[in-house]
Amino acid sequence: MDERKMKSFILINIIVVLCLLVILILRCGFFSFKSSKEDRVNRVKQEDKVNVFQESDRVITNPYIGLVMDSTSENIPQPFSMVYAGVSWREMEPQKGRIDFQAFETKIRYDHWKEKGIKFVIRLYLDYPSDVKHMDIPEWVYNEIQGKGSWYDKDGQKGFSPDYNNKLLIKYHLDLIKALSERYDKDGEIAFVEIGSIGQWGEWHNSLLGGNNNFPKTNITDLYVEPYLDYFKNKILLMRRPFQIAKDNKMGLFNDSFGDDFQTNDYFLNWVNNGYEDPNIEQQNPSMKDFWTEAPSGGEFANYPGDEYLEDRSIESTINMVKNSHTSWLGPSNPGYVKLEDDKQRNLSKLLNLMGYRYTVTKSQYLDKNYPGDKLKGKISLRNSGVAPFYFEWPLYLSINYINKSIMDTFKFDYNIKKLLPGSADIDFDIPLNKSLSAGIYNMNVYLLNPETKKPEIEFANTGSEESKTCSVGETEVIMQYPYNCNDLKNNNYYNYIDYFGEKLTINSIPKNKEQSSENQCFIYRNLLNSDGYEIKLGLKNPNSNIKNYSIENNTDGNIQQIININYVDNNALKISCDKESSIIKLPANIMIKKNKDKIRIFNLTENNKEEDIFNIKCKDENSVSQIGLRVKFKEENSQYSSVIDDFSIVK
Numbered sequence: 001m002d003e004r005k006m007k008s009f010i011l012i013n014i015i016v017v018l019c020l021l022v023i024l025i026l027r028c029g030f031f032s033f034k035s036s037k038e039d040r041v042n043r044v045k046q047e048d049k050v051n052v053f054q055e056s057d058r059v060i061t062n063p064y065i066g067l068v069m070d071s072t073s074e075n076i077p078q079p080f081s082m083v084y085a086g087v088s089w090r091e092m093e094p095q096k097g098r099i100d101f102q103a104f105e106t107k108i109r110y111d112h113w114k115e116k117g118i119k120f121v122i123r124l125y126l127d128y129p130s131d132v133k134h135m136d137i138p139e140w141v142y143n144e145i146q147g148k149g150s151w152y153d154k155d156g157q158k159g160f161s162p163d164y165n166n167k168l169l170i171k172y173h174l175d176l177i178k179a180l181s182e183r184y185d186k187d188g189e190i191a192f193v194e195i196g197s198i199g200q201w202g203e204w205h206n207s208l209l210g211g212n213n214n215f216p217k218t219n220i221t222d223l224y225v226e227p228y229l230d231y232f233k234n235k236i237l238l239m240r241r242p243f244q245i246a247k248d249n250k251m252g253l254f255n256d257s258f259g260d261d262f263q264t265n266d267y268f269l270n271w272v273n274n275g276y277e278d279p280n281i282e283q284q285n286p287s288m289k290d291f292w293t294e295a296p297s298g299g300e301f302a303n304y305p306g307d308e309y310l311e312d313r314s315i316e317s318t319i320n321m322v323k324n325s326h327t328s329w330l331g332p333s334n335p336g337y338v339k340l341e342d343d344k345q346r347n348l349s350k351l352l353n354l355m356g357y358r359y360t361v362t363k364s365q366y367l368d369k370n371y372p373g374d375k376l377k378g379k380i381s382l383r384n385s386g387v388a389p390f391y392f393e394w395p396l397y398l399s400i401n402y403i404n405k406s407i408m409d410t411f412k413f414d415y416n417i418k419k420l421l422p423g424s425a426d427i428d429f430d431i432p433l434n435k436s437l438s439a440g441i442y443n444m445n446v447y448l449l450n451p452e453t454k455k456p457e458i459e460f461a462n463t464g465s466e467e468s469k470t471c472s473v474g475e476t477e478v479i480m481q482y483p484y485n486c487n488d489l490k491n492n493n494y495y496n497y498i499d500y501f502g503e504k505l506t507i508n509s510i511p512k513n514k515e516q517s518s519e520n521q522c523f524i525y526r527n528l529l530n531s532d533g534y535e536i537k538l539g540l541k542n543p544n545s546n547i548k549n550y551s552i553e554n555n556t557d558g559n560i561q562q563i564i565n566i567n568y569v570d571n572n573a574l575k576i577s578c579d580k581e582s583s584i585i586k587l588p589a590n591i592m593i594k595k596n597k598d599k600i601r602i603f604n605l606t607e608n609n610k611e612e613d614i615f616n617i618k619c620k621d622e623n624s625v626s627q628i629g630l631r632v633k634f635k636e637e638n639s640q641y642s643s644v645i646d647d648f649s650i651v652k
Helices: 003-028 037-041 101-107 110-116 139-144 167-184 218-231 244-248 261-274 315-325 342-352
Strands: 048-052 066-070 082-088 119-125 149-154 157-162 190-194 236-239 252-258 276-278 283-285 297-301 359-367 375-384 396-402 406-412 423-432 440-450 471-478 494-500 505-511 523-528 534-541 551-556 559-570 573-577 582-586 591-595 599-605 611-618 627-634 640-645
Touching (some): 048 471, 110 119, 139 167, 167 218, 218 236, 359 440
Parallel strands (some): 082 119, 119 190
Antiparallel strands (some): 048 359, 359 375, 494 505, 559 573, 591 599, 599 611
8 A cells, every 4th residue: 555545544544533532422422512591591490498396305504594593502413504692781892982892702703603604693682681680781881870770680580670761871872883883784794683772681571670660662762773773774673573663664573482372472473463552651563464575583482492392292383483473593592402302303394494485496498409699588487485585685696507517607687586485486587698608508507696705605495406506407508500600629628529419410528537527428519400501521630540530421401411431441442431331442553542640642653653642631730649620611601610629539
């Protein structure tokens, strides 16, 4: 065969081989594919996803509710979130004008409880009976009011009741409350202030004085209340029983005889629901039936420690008292100091699960798939199965967490948690998703944020939320839609790989640190859905073994239908495989195939044995170790998604 015919023969063979390659590539949808413009811009169908959740019966120690223990106590067996700090005027101001805050805070172990996150209920008293003769006002005050008042000794209870009508007493009391407010009004460690300035134990009665107890009329008692209102602008105040000034200023109330049927039902609850006439001063006081909707109902158990009210024969009555008075907390007299028998412990748990607020997310509903820049729309159903609301303006947030549980974004609900009385509420949300948000599966959590600490600090009662201050409300998927740019697949803490599930191409990630994840758990890192209209290419670099996983995924009609593998057989054969079929192309002797570390070459040997490339399957020519790159280029749009994956495999 002459030289011209030889060249013609070689050229014909090359053309035949190339035609065969092109035909196979086109059949398998190799580098690109056609689709209508309408298909390319179609959005994935968005449907509502509904999750239903259950409430557990575990006891939760949440802020501002439950047992209130004496701040001087130690080794307390029951859980609690607050302590009680009662202080006499005599302790607080032993010398005129010199407030001894250091002595007070040392006594109540202020630093100790602050470190543990335990809050305080404080009460100032002027008359606290004991078994020895004493005064609870300073000596200098006693001298200035010229000893006006009454010494008493009844039933082993002794003390001094000052004349509350004394103008100097009123003035010096005002100065003291002002000084206390300057120290504690903006102190987040102080949760509630009980107004205990009048009466024995600070309980607004002089019962130990007998019939002639000289209890002051309202025009005088208001003068002891007004300094609290004037100077404690940031604290919730409570009074012992209903008064007009308490009603007008939406105060809370505390019942220091909780559990006792007569003292609680016939007195306290009757006063609250119907109003009452004070027989000592012949004065009518108003009802405060719904006071608990604005401020808490507190108090302490009668007959310390009060565990008799937890007995099986008593518990139904005690539970009804909690419900009817909408009690949030009880102490310092309570059964929390003693180790209880099983039946009493069980009944105490029932009480604690009722007292105050108790939140459970019962349902969530939202769009199951969303695009970056879209609005995530839905609602959560939140139930308060306690007997009272939460009395602080803590914002309710939803967070979106991605892969390693780090928070990617947070959104504040337009909802005031203080308005959630016992019952349920549906809370809508319409949240704009960041345009640069990565596609993938996101876990959504709700939480109540403490504005002071900037941390979630309330545990929800949901099953599965034990000891967590956030509550999972489900997962949503953020998916890509062209033209969308992102460039964040590289993550040094994760191995990445690609799965083919027959309906979508998924790039997954698994932590390198096995402790971060259960065995074989993977996180969906990127879903390429509805990719019709994309040009998708995978390129290899420096593969360590045979090039057998070089794949081009073709997506038609929104589903990946074919995977092509191009494998080196020998110097004269190349295998091209699709899902449905495979072919081995045999080449003429003068057309050769070689596999190097970075590419497969199809070439022709010229007369002088020079290698003349015909077709190359090339790898990305970049520096570093073995890598595989993914590139998604949007047709008819000047944008693309590209990234480098550090570890790779194809799973069919």
